[in-house]
Amino acid sequence: MSADATAAGTAPPAARQDRAPTRRRRRGGLPARLAAAAGGGVVRIVLLVVALFWLLPTVGLLLSSLRTPQDIAVSGWWKVFTAPSQLTVTNYRSLLDNHAITDSLWNTVLITVPATLLVVAIGSLAGYAFAWMDFPGRDWWFLAVVAMLVVPVQVALVPVAKLFGQIGIFGDISGVVLFHTAFGLPFAIFLLRNFFAEIPRELLEAARLDGAGELRLFARVVLPLGGPAIASLGIFQFLWVWNDMLVALIFANSDSQPITVALQQQVRQFSDNVDILAPGAFLSMVVPLIVFFAFQRQFVSGVMAGAVK
Amino acid sequence: MADASVPGSVPGAGGPAAAGGGTSGAAPSGPSGPSATVPGPRAAGPGPGGASGRGPRVLRSVTGTRPWIAALFMLPALVLLGALVAYPIGYTVYRSLFDADGTSFVGLKNFGTVFSDHGILTAVRNNAIWVLVAPTVATALGLVFAVLTERVRWGTAFKLVVFMPMAISMLAAGIIFRLVYEQDPSRGVANAVVVAVHDTFTSNSAYPGARPRPNSDLKPTAGGSFTAASTARTGTSANLPLVGIPQNKLPAGAGQARPAPAAPGKVTGTVWLDFRPGGTGKPDIIDPGEKALSGVKVEAVKGGKVVASAKSGKDGVYTLPGSAAGAHLRLPASNFSGKYNGVNWLGPDLVTPSIIASYIWMWAGFAMVLIAAGLAGVPRELLEQARVDGAGEWQVFRRITVPLLAPVLVVVMVTLMINVLKIFDLVYIIAPGNTQSNANVLALQLYLESFGGGDDLGVGSAIGVILLLLVVPVMVFNIRRLRRERQR
Numbered sequence: 001m002s003a004d005a006t007a008a009g010t011a012p013p014a015a016r017q018d019r020a021p022t023r024r025r026r027r028g029g030l031p032a033r034l035a036a037a038a039g040g041g042v043v044r045i046v047l048l049v050v051a052l053f054w055l056l057p058t059v060g061l062l063l064s065s066l067r068t069p070q071d072i073a074v075s076g077w078w079k080v081f082t083a084p085s086q087l088t089v090t091n092y093r094s095l096l097d098n099h100a101i102t103d104s105l106w107n108t109v110l111i112t113v114p115a116t117l118l119v120v121a122i123g124s125l126a127g128y129a130f131a132w133m134d135f136p137g138r139d140w141w142f143l144a145v146v147a148m149l150v151v152p153v154q155v156a157l158v159p160v161a162k163l164f165g166q167i168g169i170f171g172d173i174s175g176v177v178l179f180h181t182a183f184g185l186p187f188a189i190f191l192l193r194n195f196f197a198e199i200p201r202e203l204l205e206a207a208r209l210d211g212a213g214e215l216r217l218f219a220r221v222v223l224p225l226g227g228p229a230i231a232s233l234g235i236f237q238f239l240w241v242w243n244d245m246l247v248a249l250i251f252a253n254s255d256s257q258p259i260t261v262a263l264q265q266q267v268r269q270f271s272d273n274v275d276i277l278a279p280g281a282f283l284s285m286v287v288p289l290i291v292f293f294a295f296q297r298q299f300v301s302g303v304m305a306g307a308v309k
Numbered sequence: 310m311a312d313a314s315v316p317g318s319v320p321g322a323g324g325p326a327a328a329g330g331g332t333s334g335a336a337p338s339g340p341s342g343p344s345a346t347v348p349g350p351r352a353a354g355p356g357p358g359g360a361s362g363r364g365p366r367v368l369r370s371v372t373g374t375r376p377w378i379a380a381l382f383m384l385p386a387l388v389l390l391g392a393l394v395a396y397p398i399g400y401t402v403y404r405s406l407f408d409a410d411g412t413s414f415v416g417l418k419n420f421g422t423v424f425s426d427h428g429i430l431t432a433v434r435n436n437a438i439w440v441l442v443a444p445t446v447a448t449a450l451g452l453v454f455a456v457l458t459e460r461v462r463w464g465t466a467f468k469l470v471v472f473m474p475m476a477i478s479m480l481a482a483g484i485i486f487r488l489v490y491e492q493d494p495s496r497g498v499a500n501a502v503v504v505a506v507h508d509t510f511t512s513n514s515a516y517p518g519a520r521p522r523p524n525s526d527l528k529p530t531a532g533g534s535f536t537a538a539s540t541a542r543t544g545t546s547a548n549l550p551l552v553g554i555p556q557n558k559l560p561a562g563a564g565q566a567r568p569a570p571a572a573p574g575k576v577t578g579t580v581w582l583d584f585r586p587g588g589t590g591k592p593d594i595i596d597p598g599e600k601a602l603s604g605v606k607v608e609a610v611k612g613g614k615v616v617a618s619a620k621s622g623k624d625g626v627y628t629l630p631g632s633a634a635g636a637h638l639r640l641p642a643s644n645f646s647g648k649y650n651g652v653n654w655l656g657p658d659l660v661t662p663s664i665i666a667s668y669i670w671m672w673a674g675f676a677m678v679l680i681a682a683g684l685a686g687v688p689r690e691l692l693e694q695a696r697v698d699g700a701g702e703w704q705v706f707r708r709i710t711v712p713l714l715a716p717v718l719v720v721v722m723v724t725l726m727i728n729v730l731k732i733f734d735l736v737y738i739i740a741p742g743n744t745q746s747n748a749n750v751l752a753l754q755l756y757l758e759s760f761g762g763g764d765d766l767g768v769g770s771a772i773g774v775i776l777l778l779l780v781v782p783v784m785v786f787n788i789r790r791l792r793r794e795r796q797r
Contacts, residue, residue, distance in 0.1 A: 047461055055470055057486060058473075058485060060489060064488055075495055075496065126387075141387075142791075146787050148394055150780045154752050159396065159404070163392070185394075239476060246733050246734060260480040285478070285481045
């Protein structure tokens with residue numbers, strides 16, 4: 001490239017009528033090349049700074065969680081770079097001895113796993129029905145589901161709290177799970193219906209001709225083919241429910257609250273509780289981060305599939 | 310990729326994906342098959358035998374299901390959506406028309422309250438700021454990052470770093486930023502940086518709070534400086550006594566003040582703490598035991614201009630050149646300003662911008678990833694051709710990349726707007742109790758009214774209805790888009 005550019009810059013103009021104008025404008029002479037190189041350097045530096053900037057807050061949390069409250073009270077987390085001996089896991093140790101926290105972490109699992117499985121199961125049943133079954137008013141029903149895609153959860157909080165109170169599951173894990181399932185469904189149905197609809201018709205017809213029944217067709221053909229979409233959906237729903245605070249804040253009680261709610265209660269006295277909050281927050285992030293890094297591709301492709309099709 | 314872009318979003322703050330366009334391969338909705346022969350009821354059976362013996366039937370839709378089988382598949386979803394989404398919407402609309410007890414009908418009064426109550430109006434205003442600023446900045450950053458990462462080899466790693474915060478909860482992000490915004494510069498990284506930058510450009514004073522005695526020749530002047538009423542003369546010493554700080558607050562090693570030796574052709578004098586513990590010292594006299602104030606800047610001002618300046622030495626003595634003769638001596642404010650403590654990030658004025666910044670930290674990655682995907686669909690030849698035609702990088706970006714990406718940018722913006730409309734967790738966690746009302750947003754106010762002791766379900770419901778109304782345009786857009794696709 002450099003030789004080419006140099007040649008373009010020095011050769012007599014007449015000799016390269018055919019290609020010269022383009023090359024010369026683009027790569028120019030030495031100054032332009034220097035500018036381009038400098039530009040590349042600037043881009044690299046800018047991105048590096050941005051990346052550091054983006055990492056810094058999380059690093060700060062991690063390092064803070066590894067310092068004693070006494071150290072946190074007098075200096076910032078960057079102090080560990082000059083005094084690495086400050087690093088300790090005592091916060092984590094006492095956090096794991098704290099039943100309020102460990103129970104709430106377990107509650108998070110008890111809420112997230114069923115809410116994810118239910119959304120996938122119910123959503124794929126309905127998504128399949130919307131894609132491949134005929135029933136009266138199907139298109140209208142689907143429009144209703146699409147309309148529900150953007151309904152804010154806030155609209156439902158008061159009535160559902162009342163409803164749960166009447167049927168006696170207010171404060172219970174099942175209530176939190178049901179709410180998350182219901183509000184996960186519109187997106188689940190939408191995503192899976194669109195995905196299932198792409199299954200080649202012949203495939204389903206062949207299975208049907210082979211004598212497969214409705215459920216068998218669904219379980220043996222549709223679900224396996226829908227794997228990628230189901231994976232994306234499952235990851236979204238899992239992360240959403242795991243990370244939720246508002247829904248659990250309202251529908252869970254002190255026995256059923258997930259870790260987000262348990263930690264939230266400590267935030268008002270932030271400085272006093274930083275030895276619980278920092279490691280607790282990090283602990284609550286571990287699972288989402290593992291899911292994120294392990295299923296990056298599904299996560300990203302799910303974002304694509306959902307947003308820009 | 311580029312043509313179809315339906316805004317929409319996952320219900321709920323945590324879901325990152327926007328709703329996509331419909332698909333072309335949808336099952337036909339109209340009657341298309343010739344035969345509507347209904348399969349036997351056994352067809353619904355789970356076993357392989359259930360459908361045996363149906364023979365080569367021409368199927369209407371692929372499955373030729375009877376409605377009740379479809380109903381079975383749909384039932385769980387319909388029950389949940391009906392009971393926990395559709396019915397609550399109706400109830401909330403109804404409830405918003407009643408008073409706090411829910412007993413008497415008040416019409417639209419609750420909505421009037423939302424737009425007249427001072428506290429709630431703050432929430433409305435902040436929500437407007439959020440919706441205007443957060444999606445715009447996040448999308449702009451996402452666009453810049455997406456374009457720039459194409460030029461480095463470690464672009465994927467960069468994207469991962471910026472995208473990562475999307476995976477964590479707003480609670481965790483809130484705690485992370487509480488640490489970042491910690492007021493004390495020795496603990497909060499944001500203020501540590503701000504103070505470091507600040508101190509690089511302006512030096513800290515050693516004597517915050519120091520001042521002359523009320524009847525002194527030095528009078529307080531603009532900006533916290535002190536200026537002598539009399540003019541300086543060469544050959545005599547102009548002493549500058551100060552009080553107002555305890556001796557034990559002086560820097561360690563502060564020495565005994567010493568009268569300045571008269572120097573011909575120069576203006577000299579002593580700056581010292583004119584106070585001796587026990588109160589035995591005489592005003593304006595350098596008594597034994599009174600400490601020098603070293604490092605104090607003394608300026609000679611003539612007609613509003615600084616003609617000379619000097620710093621006091623270890624013994625408090627300063628020496629100005631002869632040009633200072635006839636000038637008024639001034640002790641600039643920088644000598645006395647308090648220690649710079651950084652920015653009050655979570656104070657009343659900055660709390661909303663600070664929280665918005667933390668939101669952008671979380672969501673710029675979302676914008677970046679979507680835009681990067683859109684960018685991958687932009688034909689390279691087009692960009693190349695533009696460069697060949699002599700367009701600079703900026704022009705290529707402005708005139709080609711951005712217009713081609715417009716549909717994606719709209720999707721990202723609308724998705725983020727819907728998301729931001731409902732912002733709750735970040736505000737609830739980051740805003741400290743004393744500035745929570747300054748940071749208030751609609752979703753927070755709804756929570757406070759309905760569950761947080763506000764005890765007015767009427768107003769809470771009205772806020773819920775407002776949030777719903779604000780997303781109706783997107784709802785309508787999604788539906789129209791879907792119907793158009795169906796007709797194709």
